[in-house]
Amino acid sequence: MNTASQVALRILQVTDSHLYASQQGQLLGINTQDSLKAVLVAFSQLQQEVDLMLVTGDISQDGTPESYQRFIDSTASFKIPQRWIAGNHDEYALMQQLYKNSPCLNRSFVAENWQVLMLNSNVPGKVYGVLTDDELNYLKQQLDNSAAKYTMVCLHHHTLPVGCQWLDNIGLRNADKFNQLIDQYDQVKLVLCGHIHQELDRNDFHTRYLGSPSTCIQFAKHSDEFKLDSLAPGFRLINLMQNGDVVTSIHRADQFSFQIDETAAGY
Known part of the structure; x- marks a missing residue:
């Protein structure tokens, strides 16, 4: 069994x-501030104890400075690097613009045997994602030059189909390029995404x-058309082990009371 000293x-x-x-x-019947609070209480x-809060996108729904400050205020009491x-x-x-001097936007770091890389798949004004040539070149350079034995790559959009046709249509548009690249590097042990709820x-x-529950609404699995799930908001815990293993678990805010808009055809 893995012990804490091996993490x-x-x-x-x-x-x-x-x-x-x-x-x-x-958002579709859920107060997103309340659901985030419920998830943080459940955690x-x-x-x-954790070393890092990894926030994998769609922090904001309306793209306002106030929404990002709301996230900072909601999580400040935990005093966990983000x-x-x-x-x-x-x-x-x-x-x-807002956080150019904050470590929260640092794109890479090394923790013992692990390199962690943060990629930007955001396409302004679009729901789907793309990794630009510059972003893919950045990934390749980081993988080529790292002395770490293992690598975790993080991005918002999913790079493998999840079995929901509507959702797979708005994943990473050039996922083939990404997957072909990381297939060349045995040290890439983990790809982590958001987006799929x-x-x-x-x-x-x-x-x-790995993909994870949202802190607000959940998307139903194996649905060709947009459909919500009644599962509670949640989060994922991940232990990157010194030997390259990944130990992970999903947790949900089961005490959170909510009523989703089951008639919603999108968001």
Whole structure:
């Protein structure tokens, strides 16, 4: 059994909070401020120490400075270092402007045997994602030059199909390029995404692919058309082990009371 001394990095993944400038902002029936709070309470009840809060996009629903400040205020009491990437609802240029001097936008770091890379798949004004040639070149250079034994790559959009036709149509448009690239590097042990508002845990070649519940609405699995799930908001815990293993678990805010808009045809 793995012991704490074998853990290289302990991560709390928080994703797709879809906050608004207003504290009363709702997404398809859920107050996103309240659901984020419920998720953070559920995490605190575990009394689980982590080294990093990894925020994998769609922090904001309306792209306002107030929504990003709302996220900062909501998570400040945990005093956990954060790293952010932009989702399709985020205003990436605004994030860079507001937090250019903050470590939350640092794109790479090394923790013991692990290199962690944060990629930007945001396409302004679009729901789908793309990794530009510059972004793919950045990834390749980082993988070529890293002395770390293992690598985790993080981006908002999913790079493998999840079995929901509508959702797979708005994933990473050039996923083939991305997957072909990382297939060349055995050290890439984990690819982590947001965007899909549901659990994903797949292995492909030497790499494990993980996706996680949103802190607000959940998308129903295996649905060709847009459909919500009644599962509670949640988060993922990830332990990157010194030997290259990944130990992870999903947790949900089951005490959170909410009523989704089951008639919604999109968002």
